[in-house]
Amino acid sequence: MALIDLANPSRFLALSGRLLPWLAGATLLAFAFGIKEIIVSPDDYQQGAAAKIMFIHVPSAWLAMFIWVTMSVAALGTLVWRHPLADVAAKAAAPIGTAFTLQCLVTGMLWGRPMWGTYWVWDGRLTSVLVLFLMYLGVLALWRTIEEPARAARAVAVLTLVGAINLPIIKFSVDWWSTLHQPASVLRLGGPTIHPSILIPLLTMALAFFLLFFTLHLAAMRNEIMRRRVRTLMLMQADAAAGR
Amino acid sequence: MDLGPNAAFLVGAYTFALLIVAALIAWIVVDNRRQRQLLSELEARGITRRSERAAERVS
Secondary structure (H helix, E strand, O other): OOHHHHHOHHHHHHHHHHHHHHHHHHHHHHHHHHHHHHHHOOOEOOOEHHHHHHHHHHHHHHHHHHHHHHHHHHHHHHHHHOOOOHHHHHHHHHHHHHHHHHHHHHHHHHHHHHHHOOOOOOOHHHHHHHHHHHHHHHHHHHHHHOOOHHHHHHHHHHHHHHHOOHHHHHHHHHHHOOOOOOOOOOOOOOOOOOOHHHHHHHHHHHHHHHHHHHHHHHHHHHHHHHHHHHHHHHHHHHHHHOOO | OOOOOOHHHHHHHHHHHHHHHHHHHHHHHHHHHHHHHHHHHHHHOOOOOHHHHHHHHHO
């Protein structure tokens, strides 16, 4: 099957229906392995067991940005190629991105309080992630404000692409400005600076969270396709009732 | 297992993450059931898409 065939919602539903149980199973396995790795991983010599918040905080931070990238690619699909599934993909990703950004912020605050002595500082990294969260809320609001899905998709696509400017700001904020937040220690040019006993559970949990996102996104896209079918049928019903 | 003096923050963070994931899964499952129910109700009233009607005529 050619990739373009996936543009057909019915084919997408059939293929994703076969793929979903495997993705869900892989997600469960990855989480089981990740949790086992967390349990056997050593405490940090300075932070103690509290450093294990990293295993949920860092993957959710990566996902928060990755999902916006996914929405940006979908936005291009909507504006440039008018791909039938692009706005479905963008709409389905937005609530998931919002949830993981909130998870990143809250787990970061709960890690920051015992380590920094405060839940929050208005520095570059924390503020730019808060801006990302507010932009996710803006996208969700815009989807709900415009009733016609195609018009809403175009408006959201523009907002998404403008909002993508924030992603490099989040990434490099720790290098550009003075901050309490530590600099990158995994995704950096010189390679990871974390000991393998911490790095392996971190990467395993990251894999688990990314698989979870792919599973949830696929399921949410299926729901969105059905929602659009329901809308179309309801409009047909209304037209029939009006005698048009 | 000794979680140290900051156990409340560690447990709080993992509990919050668990709640977020559970809420996402619940949202998707409930939404799926709702859309399936609405589709089957509409189809039961004889309202189907043109492509489905064409497929029925062919078969």
